[in-house]
Amino acid sequence: MNILVCLSQVPDTTTKIAFSADNKSLNKTGVQYIINPYDELALTKALELNEATGGGTVTVIHVGGADAEPVLRKALAIGADQAVRIEAEPLDSRQVAAELAAYIQGQSYDLVLTGRESIDYNCGLVGGMLSQYLDWPLVNVATSIDPAGQAGVLAVSRDMDGGREKVEVSLPAVITCQKELTEPRIPNMRGIMAARSKPLQVVSPQGIGPDLSLLSHALPPARQACRYFEADQMDALVEALRQQAKVL
Amino acid sequence: MKVLIYAEQQDGQLKKSAFEAVSFAVQTWAPHGVQDFTVVMGGRVSEQDAAGLGNYGATLVLMPEDGSLDAFEPHVHSAVLLDALQKSGADLLVMAHTYAGKSLAPRLAVSWQATLAAAVNHPPEVQQDGSWTVQRTVYSNKGLATYQVSGDRRILSFTPNALKPVLQGAPCPVQPLSTLAGAGASRTHRLEVQKVQGKIPLTEAERVISGGRGLKGPENWHLIEGLADACAAATACSKPVSDMHWRSHDEHVGQTGITIKPDLYIAVGISGAIQHLAGVSSSKTIVAINTDPEAPFFKVADYGVVGDALEVLPRLTEAIRRSAGS
Ligand SMILES: Cc1cc2nc3c(=O)[nH]c(=O)nc-3n(C[C@H](O)[C@H](O)[C@H](O)COP(=O)(O)OP(=O)(O)OC[C@H]3O[C@@H](n4cnc5c(N)ncnc54)[C@H](O)[C@@H]3O)c2cc1C
Ligand SMILES: Nc1ncnc2c1ncn2[C@@H]1O[C@H](COP(=O)(O)O)[C@@H](O)[C@H]1O
Numbered sequence: 001m002n003i004l005v006c007l008s009q010v011p012d013t014t015t016k017i018a019f020s021a022d023n024k025s026l027n028k029t030g031v032q033y034i035i036n037p038y039d040e041l042a043l044t045k046a047l048e049l050n051e052a053t054g055g056g057t058v059t060v061i062h063v064g065g066a067d068a069e070p071v072l073r074k075a076l077a078i079g080a081d082q083a084v085r086i087e088a089e090p091l092d093s094r095q096v097a098a099e100l101a102a103y104i105q106g107q108s109y110d111l112v113l114t115g116r117e118s119i120d121y122n123c124g125l126v127g128g129m130l131s132q133y134l135d136w137p138l139v140n141v142a143t144s145i146d147p148a149g150q151a152g153v154l155a156v157s158r159d160m161d162g163g164r165e166k167v168e169v170s171l172p173a174v175i176t177c178q179k180e181l182t183e184p185r186i187p188n189m190r191g192i193m194a195a196r197s198k199p200l201q202v203v204s205p206q207g208i209g210p211d212l213s214l215l216s217h218a219l220p221p222a223r224q225a226c227r228y229f230e231a232d233q234m235d236a237l238v239e240a241l242r243q244q245a246k247v248l
Numbered sequence: 249m250k251v252l253i254y255a256e257q258q259d260g261q262l263k264k265s266a267f268e269a270v271s272f273a274v275q276t277w278a279p280h281g282v283q284d285f286t287v288v289m290g291g292r293v294s295e296q297d298a299a300g301l302g303n304y305g306a307t308l309v310l311m312p313e314d315g316s317l318d319a320f321e322p323h324v325h326s327a328v329l330l331d332a333l334q335k336s337g338a339d340l341l342v343m344a345h346t347y348a349g350k351s352l353a354p355r356l357a358v359s360w361q362a363t364l365a366a367a368v369n370h371p372p373e374v375q376q377d378g379s380w381t382v383q384r385t386v387y388s389n390k391g392l393a394t395y396q397v398s399g400d401r402r403i404l405s406f407t408p409n410a411l412k413p414v415l416q417g418a419p420c421p422v423q424p425l426s427t428l429a430g431a432g433a434s435r436t437h438r439l440e441v442q443k444v445q446g447k448i449p450l451t452e453a454e455r456v457i458s459g460g461r462g463l464k465g466p467e468n469w470h471l472i473e474g475l476a477d478a479c480a481a482a483t484a485c486s487k488p489v490s491d492m493h494w495r496s497h498d499e500h501v502g503q504t505g506i507t508i509k510p511d512l513y514i515a516v517g518i519s520g521a522i523q524h525l526a527g528v529s530s531s532k533t534i535v536a537i538n539t540d541p542e543a544p545f546f547k548v549a550d551y552g553v554v555g556d557a558l559e560v561l562p563r564l565t566e567a568i569r570r571s572a573g574s
Binding site for chain 2: 011015016019026037038094119120121122123125126128129131132133136137138139140141143159161162164165166167168170173180212214215216217218219220227228229231234237238239240241245248
């Protein structure tokens with residue numbers, strides 16, 4: 001299969017978040033960027049699928065500035081065959097999805113994988129929007145993806161409210177990836193060397209605008225100091241949860 | 249302005265999010281003079297249950313004319329919703345940011361060419377010019393972002409538990425909804441469904457009891473379940489607990505697991521690592537139980553007990569049962 005994996009780069013999970021003086025953007029001082037954890041799973045799954053079915057290419061794509069190239073190189077070191085970067089500075093999921101869709105329409109991919117959500121803006125919208133732009137079926141929040149035994153069909157488990165279901169989907173399709181799908185691969189020395197000579201193509205954007213306008217960021221309100229109870233004061237704790245917090 | 253509300257069902261029962269969606273729309277826009285709140289049912293429920301959404305302010309419920317929406321399928325549901333939006337001349341669609349909402353909202357944002365404000369955690373403030381300001385959490389609960397949302401057609405999806413449904417109104421009429429004969433053949437085919445039986449779904453739960461590595465092993469989870477049972481709570485766990493298969497993956501909360509915002513979150517034997525907090529820190533009230541007085545969880549907790557989980561849990565469970573009985 002020819003598989004396209006959409007990668008976003010996000011602040012490392014241990015990042016302490018602070019905003020710029022005008023609260024319009026993240027204060028990037030000292031922030032380490034990583035491949036969005038779900039996208040890393042998507043990439044590993046793409047490699048595994050092609051190893052199992054014997055063939056095809058894995059392309060990674062990112063919509064964003066040149067500062068994301070280390071992340072794309074890492075994906076090449078993990079095993080992707082080629083990378084594409086669409087030269088835009090997207091402000092919301094709509095812009096990302098529209099740019100991706102315009103690119104994909106000129107290509108011939110069998111499968112597009114995205115993460116369930118990016119852990120910076122936590123929207124989980126790009127995959128859904130993309131599936132509608134392309135008019136391809138969507139399997140959201142997949143926990144397993146396997147060849148279904150007939151060409152052009154995959155068997156996918158997906159989370160739903162209160163359970164899980166297994167579906168067969170005909171390709172081409174968009175699948176968004178959830179943990180449990182696989183374990184992320186770590187690049188080895190050979191991969192890192194090979195990545196240097198793999199193609200990284202830069203594509204011009206369509207110039208599609210965002211939907212939303214950001215007014216400001218803020219830190220969540222500080223919590224009150226913790227009120228402590230001894231192990232033998234559980235009646236008092238229950239009383240506080242009932243009368244003070246009103247949550248019981 | 250005309251509002252359409254998408255309401256979810258499962259196995260023919262209205263879901264909690266259905267009441268929340270109606271209430272969210274009515275509480276936000278009735279004060280601005282909107283009178284028409286039409287609900288599109290995502291699958292069939294009893295006529296009586298559907299009419300009952302009127303008690304929360306719905307003015308009309310459209311019920312699928314056949315069973316083609318009963319099982320959720322993004323392709324089919326979004327096509328039927330698009331048709332209903334176009335026929336009704338609505339300019340706003342409200343839905344919950346549940347698994348179904350997360351599949352439908354982005355598809356409709358494209359097909360209906362609407363501006364989407366997703367995962368909003370409060371009713372929006374409606375401005376004089378009709379635009380809204382909405383707030384959502386970003387950077388895994390470590391930040392908040394406020395956006396301005398304008399446009400002729402808008403979709404709003406709100407996080408579950410964002411508000412409490414309020415009774416206002418009386419049962420409303422129910423009319424049939426065209427399902428477009430299943431909206432064409434679907435390109436996905438359902439093989440099997442596994443439902444979690446008899447448990448409160450984590451994403452809907454108002455109270456959650458969560459266990460970490462401090463519980464020592466799966467054999468001690470009856471203590472978590474006992475407490476959950478005593479206060480009608482769902483159960484959750486930290487990542488290592490699900491990685492070690494002490495608990496199933498669907499209970500894992502945090503940055504790489506599920507994000508929840510219940511009224512009450514009780515964290516037992518969980519250190520409070522930043523990746524764990526990312527999924528739970530917007531809970532209304534947090535209780536931490538931990539042997540280590542320096543555990544980071546106490547920095548975000550409202551109430552704390554420094555003590556051994558195996559000793560504290562039975563006492564807390566008993567205290568709740570006592571207080572419920574009195
Ligand atoms: C990319 C990435 C993503 C991650 N995503 C998540 C995520 O989504 N969710 C998540 O939970 N973690 C996540 N983690 C892991 C996270 O960093 C922590 O390692 C994890 O949350 C720790 O789990 P824990 O608190 O159960 O265990 P521990 O850190 O081992 O803490 C156990 C706690 O129990 C206490 N304790 C010990 N004995 C007792 C007792 N008898 N009674 C009471 N308390 C006791 C200890 O004092 C300690 O505080 C992620 C990590 C990374 C790198
Ligand atoms: N700038 C981007 N470039 C490429 N893919 C992206 C980008 N942003 C998000 N994605 C993909 O879309 C998924 C969901 O993102 P989001 O809708 O932002 O939560 C991510 O897991 C990525 O796979």
